[in-house]
Amino acid sequence: MKQVAILGGGPAGAMAAERLARSGVRAVLLDEKLAWEKPCGGGITYKAYQQYPFLRDNDTPKKVVTDTFLDAPPAGSVKMRLAEPLLIYSRYDLNRMLLERAERAGAQLEKTRVLDLERRDCGWRLRTRHGTIDADFCVVATGARNPLRAVGTEWTASDTMYALGYYVPNEQNHIDIQFPPGLEGYIWVFPRNGHLSVGICGKGEPASALRARLERYMEERGISRKDAKFYGHVLPSLENPAWRRNRVSGEGWIAAGDAAGLVDPITGEGLYYAIRSGDLAGEAILTEHSSLVEKARAYRAMIERDFAADLAFGATLAKHVFLGRFLFGTVPAQMVRFLRRSPRFYNLMQDLLAGTQPYGTLKGRLFRNLNGTLHEIVMNFFLHRLIPRENRAAG
Numbered sequence: 001m002k003q004v005a006i007l008g009g010g011p012a013g014a015m016a017a018e019r020l021a022r023s024g025v026r027a028v029l030l031d032e033k034l035a036w037e038k039p040c041g042g043g044i045t046y047k048a049y050q051q052y053p054f055l056r057d058n059d060t061p062k063k064v065v066t067d068t069f070l071d072a073p074p075a076g077s078v079k080m081r082l083a084e085p086l087l088i089y090s091r092y093d094l095n096r097m098l099l100e101r102a103e104r105a106g107a108q109l110e111k112t113r114v115l116d117l118e119r120r121d122c123g124w125r126l127r128t129r130h131g132t133i134d135a136d137f138c139v140v141a142t143g144a145r146n147p148l149r150a151v152g153t154e155w156t157a158s159d160t161m162y163a164l165g166y167y168v169p170n171e172q173n174h175i176d177i178q179f180p181p182g183l184e185g186y187i188w189v190f191p192r193n194g195h196l197s198v199g200i201c202g203k204g205e206p207a208s209a210l211r212a213r214l215e216r217y218m219e220e221r222g223i224s225r226k227d228a229k230f231y232g233h234v235l236p237s238l239e240n241p242a243w244r245r246n247r248v249s250g251e252g253w254i255a256a257g258d259a260a261g262l263v264d265p266i267t268g269e270g271l272y273y274a275i276r277s278g279d280l281a282g283e284a285i286l287t288e289h290s291s292l293v294e295k296a297r298a299y300r301a302m303i304e305r306d307f308a309a310d311l312a313f314g315a316t317l318a319k320h321v322f323l324g325r326f327l328f329g330t331v332p333a334q335m336v337r338f339l340r341r342s343p344r345f346y347n348l349m350q351d352l353l354a355g356t357q358p359y360g361t362l363k364g365r366l367f368r369n370l371n372g373t374l375h376e377i378v379m380n381f382f383l384h385r386l387i388p389r390e391n392r393a394a395g
């Protein structure tokens, strides 16, 4: 492999470029903006920095947040103290750090837009705003708005959600998450260095309706939009059938990150999957003694094993998590009530928020613990109702 072109320099492209360059492959990364403030919450889970400790252990500005309030009307809100904090970056800072790592590893970075790519006898010819570039292999990491129709995931409207919000010049030290009634999605307030990222993501509603919901929430919470900067973007949220036929690779190309639809369909977490798939793209390309088709197949198998099968399973749960009912209440409202009263359920939610509880085993864990959870809830209920607070403290 003489030269690999990496199209797009977000987390997926930067990680692929770093992995390839570190192994001595000539890697050319092309991005029309290089480091920029891509619309995003910027939240990095424990799962991500456990696998890639450099995401935590660095000098790049970030917030390390443990206090999280989950709110689901009409049940109100509950405070969780995360055992494993969430790291929150501005995307400019995160992208810059990842691109610098790629450059230090030996990748060549070019600020240019890729206009199209053409298959040649041996390799590709890319047409960019500044000329042409030949490559033996392409990593397509151009994000959710991938303009290159011949490569990357092919989705329908039901495989995406809108995500939009405001960067608000304000400060707080905790995360707020709200599950608005009837929405397959949620609202977040993420504290960042010097500002808040306040946003909403949701499926099945137009962007204007989501924006109206978010602005209502901000007014109720007294979060001013004065001097706030609006942002919006599309977020892949593949339904289960789309995962099965997802076009993630082909002869001489591999797609990573949002361009391959690799986002958690429940939480909207995409940063970890972008970084992980960029890393696996590099690994598949570096596989020795295999043809271009075999490399593409190897990549598909790697991401399937690593996380895509679990995300496909998550897609079957998504509607139920946001819109389902359980024991005479909505699932989000019951979740808040259970969190108040059951330590077992609290632990399960800790793992879900840390990203360490796979969807494939979630139902089993819930049912195995159901008796114990309900017992804790009933005992807690009576403890709070029957024994006055001062007596409990004295005991």
Ligand SMILES: Cc1cc2nc3c(=O)[nH]c(=O)nc-3n(C[C@H](O)[C@H](O)[C@H](O)COP(=O)(O)OP(=O)(O)OC[C@H]3O[C@@H](n4cnc5c(N)ncnc54)[C@H](O)[C@@H]3O)c2cc1C
Binding pocket: 007, 008, 009, 010, 011, 012, 013, 030, 031, 032, 033, 034, 038, 039, 040, 041, 042, 043, 044, 112, 113, 114, 115, 141, 142, 143, 144, 145, 146, 147, 163, 164, 165, 199, 232, 233, 234, 235, 256, 257, 258, 259, 263, 268, 269, 270, 271, 272, 274
């Ligand atoms: C509002 C919102 C909030 C989110 N919050 C979170 C969160 O808190 N945590 C989380 O884990 N995930 C979050 N996500 C998802 C996360 O932002 C994405 O999954 C992640 O950015 C994907 O990385 P990527 O490298 O695949 O794509 P991107 O980050 O989109 O990078 C693609 C790059 O390709 C470049 N590009 C595109 N086309 C071309 C072209 N033709 N030529 C050259 N360059 C090109 C772009 O300039 C860009 O730099 C959020 C998404 C949205 C929309």
